[in-house]
Amino acid sequence: MPAAPDLTIERVDTRILDVPLIRPHGFATMTATAQPILLVSVHLAGGVVGYGEGVVPGGPWWGGESVETMKVIVDRYLAPVMVGREVSDLAGILVDFGKVVANDRFAKASCDVAMHDAWARALGIPVRDxxxxxxxxxxxxxxxxxxxxxxxxxxxxxxxxxxxxxxxxxxxxxxxxxxxxxxxxxxxxxxxxxxxxxxxxxxxxxxxxxxxxxxxxxxxxxxxxxxxxxxxxxxxxxxxxxxxxxxxxxxxxxxxxxxxxxxxxxxxxxxxxxxxxxxxxxxxxxxxxxxxxxxxxxxxxxxxxxxxxxxxxxxxxxxxxxxxxxxxxxxxxxxxxxxxxxxxxxxxxxxxxxxxxxxxxxxxxxxxxxxxxxxx
Structure with missing residues (x-):
């Protein structure tokens, strides 16, 4: 039988992207010409990488978060909760997120998605499964x-x-x-x-x-x-x-x-x-x-x-x-x-x-x- 994949989360990386839009997009309070996106990558010890995004619609006016705040929250508080644990412990990791960070759902979502992606990739199945x-x-x-x-x-x-x-x-x-x-x-x-x-x-x-x-x-x-x-x-x-x-x-x-x-x-x-x-x-x-x-x-x-x-x-x-x-x-x-x-x-x-x-x-x-x- 093939060896089981190593699901241990080895590290979590983040970077802020500024991606231009095809035209200005107007919200109730502002108009965006580019979309800031926090790209989160979860690296497993077996070499698999999963990706998630931290995105708010139009900036912190909507939900109180921004790509800048999300980056700090993920880097300083959420990543340490993930690193060293198996990505299959996703439910437990999310529970522990709540013990170190209240609210900040957009930041948590970026990690949740990246872990789902990494776990599914390691198993060779789509996230929907x-x-x-x-x-x-x-x-x-x-x-x-x-x-x-x-x-x-x-x-x-x-x-x-x-x-x-x-x-x-x-x-x-x-x-x-x-x-x-x-x-x-x-x-x-x-x-x-x-x-x-x-x-x-x-x-x-x-x-x-x-x-x-x-x-x-x-x-x-x-x-x-x-x-x-x-x-x-x-x-x-x-x-x-x-x-x-x-x-x-x-x-x-x-x-x-x-x-x-x-x-x-x-x-x-x-x-x-x-x-x-x-x-x-x-x-x-x-x-x-x-x-x-x-x-x-x-x-x-x-x-x-x-x-x-x-x-x-x-x-x-x-x-x-x-x-x-x-x-x-x-x-x-x-x-x-x-x-x-x-x-x-x-x-x-x-x-x-x-x-x-x-x-x-x-x-x-x-x-x-x-x-x-x-x-x-």
Whole structure:
């Protein structure tokens, strides 16, 4: 019989990448022209290396972390917990993370994914098999436009339809005057005349009165989903919007843990849960959160923090191994990058992204590109 692979974690390396975007991407509070990514590599004694990414959507305004803080947390506090232990002790390692670092879920997620990748590679199996095996081999992808004026949004939508077959598009709101913002979206919906699905994301920036004043006009225009229009901790208002507007509401900022999902369920505050493997602390916590939503009959959406290829592949393995992720995905992060830093790319076609084959996450780093994007 062949010798069992040595699963001992020998070292953990981190580096910050700054990867240019194909165009500026607007959030509710800022506009990004490049995506900072913490690339984490977990090296096993047997020579196998696994990769994970620490990524926040648009910077620390979203969840309080940044690539800079994540690097310190991983290097000084999480790596010492991992080194010297077998990667198959992943569940115990994650428990011990909580003994040395509170919260910091994005940093923990980068290590969780890198350990899953290393463990699966060492066993010669895909990450999805560590999560129970594939329930599907691809998933629908919504393309996010960010905050774009009509004259830029329409051509980009037409281009994405023609080239990649996208059928669903998300627009950011919350950065400008709500009346102007709403008028922009209503005009865009009229221009497209129902040819594609449109949804909006306010990134929790509207108060109750603003939401109740403007969401009805968006509902009348045919917007198919309202993502987190009001603050994360105000579940009462989120419930009121869910009941009054007649449009499905998705909780994103409100759900950063399984217990958060349970609170949304108890308050009947949303119809859909946005599952970001990054904000939830990794793949294991994402599985738990999906189970809570599924038990309550809520839909789940495979959301993104604009991860690069490794982080997106991890979310894709999770989404394809989790039947509860039944409301499509937004796993388009690599498509927004001007260049890749893997030797092969995820495959996007017909409005979907396909699960990669091969051991681990199914991707290999392009060493030259990684070096080129590495921050000094």
């Amino acid at each position: 560590l999560l129970g095996g594939a329930a599907r081999d691809s998933i629908e992808v919504t393309w996010a436009l960010g905050v774009l004026p009509l004259e830029k949004a329409v051509p980009e939508i037409e281009e994405r339809i023609a080239e990649f077959g996208h059928r669903s598009f998300k627009l950011k709101m919350g950065s400008g005057d709500p009346t102007v913002d709403t008028g922009r979206i209503v005009q865009l919906a009229g221009e497209l005349d129902g040819r594609v699905g449109l949804r909006i994301d306010v990134n929790a920036r509207w108060d109750r009165m603003t939401a109740l004043r403007h969401l009805p006009a968006l509902a009348e225009a045919g917007i198919e989903l309202f993502e987190q229009p009001t603050p994360a901790d105000d579940l009462a208002t989120l419930r009121e919007i869910t009941r009054r507007t007649g449009v499905p509401v998705m909780a994103d900022e409100s759900v950063c843990s399984p217990s958060d999902a349970l609170a949304v369920v108890r308050e009947e505050a949303a119809d859909v849960i946005a599952l970001k493997t990054t904000k939830l602390g990794g793949l294991r916590e994402s599985v738990k959160t999906a189970a809570v939503a599924e038990a309550a009959g809520l839909a789940c959406h495979g959301a993104t923090s604009l991860e690069g290829p490794f982080g997106t592949a991890a979310s894709l393995h999770f989404a394809c191994a989790t039947p509860a992720v039944n409301f499509g995905s937004e796993l388009f992060g690599p498509m927004l990058l001007k260049e890749s830093y893997t030797t092969t790319d995820l495959v996007y076609a017909d409005g979907r992204v396909t699960l990669p084959e091969g051991p681990g996450l199914g991707l290999e780093p392009d060493a030259a590109a990684v070096s080129r994007f590495t921050r000094d």
